[in-house]
Amino acid sequence: MAEKQIILTEEGLRKLEEKLEHLKTVRRHDVAERIKQAIDFGDISENSEYEDAKNEQAFIEGEILTLEKMLRNAKLIDENAVGIDIVTVGSTVILKDMEFGDELEYTIVGSAEADPSEFKISNESPVGEAIIGQKVGSVVEVNVPAGILKYEVLNIKRA
CATH class of the missing domain: 3.10.50.30 (Transcription elongation factor, GreA/GreB, C-terminal domain)
Structure with a gap:
């Protein structure tokens, strides 16, 4: 089955690209720091901060994949x-x-x-x-x- 085309204006394309860039640079870095700090606290098996950070990391990575797919399938409106x-x-x-x-x-x-x-x-x-x-x-x-x-x-x- 072919992937659905995503119709975008130039402004919409720019906003999606900016959001993707922010997730890849800022949010990825922030959550990696949170995970590192949680590991520094010691035992991660009962560390809710570590679990929260790992869940957020999974969410961010999923959002990055979604945005990349949308941009791959983008059709720009002239x-x-x-x-x-x-x-x-x-x-x-x-x-x-x-x-x-x-x-x-x-x-x-x-x-x-x-x-x-x-x-x-x-x-x-x-x-x-x-x-x-x-x-x-x-x-x-x-x-x-x-x-x-x-x-x-x-x-x-x-x-």
């Missing part, structure tokens, strides 16, 4: 090629909530970059899936656990 006629990954979209009249602005990104607190939603999320391929003026219905949401696409621009 942000200059993102059109403004239909919603695609890399688009910033202004939606109107048809029930409440609120306007919402989201940037559509790959799942690895999604961060609702920064109004970046995944192309795989219910709203992202519903608006991909839509044009200005389109009305979409989104099935969510709370029911059905209706949005009108008001504007599409480059992120």
Whole structure:
């Protein structure tokens, strides 16, 4: 089975590379120091500090492997090629909530970059899936656990 492609913007790629570098240089070193100090305390068979540090080391190494795999499978979005006629990954979209009249602005990104607190939603999320391929003026219905949401696409621009 082929590995899943990870869709990233240039900013998302940079953030993943920075996180990987931080894990490899800073966090690896910090946890190695913790392990060394715990060993210096003597008997490691009943040393909870040693166990905690080894668990953290395993977590960091797992995260490094995950990030390396993501970067290997990364597909960079050419942000200059993102059109403004239909919603695609890399688009910033202004939606109107048809029930409440609120306007919402989201940037559509790959799942690895999604961060609702920064109004970046995944192309795989219910709203992202519903608006991909839509044009200005389109009305979409989104099935969510709370029911059905209706949005009108008001504007599409480059992120």
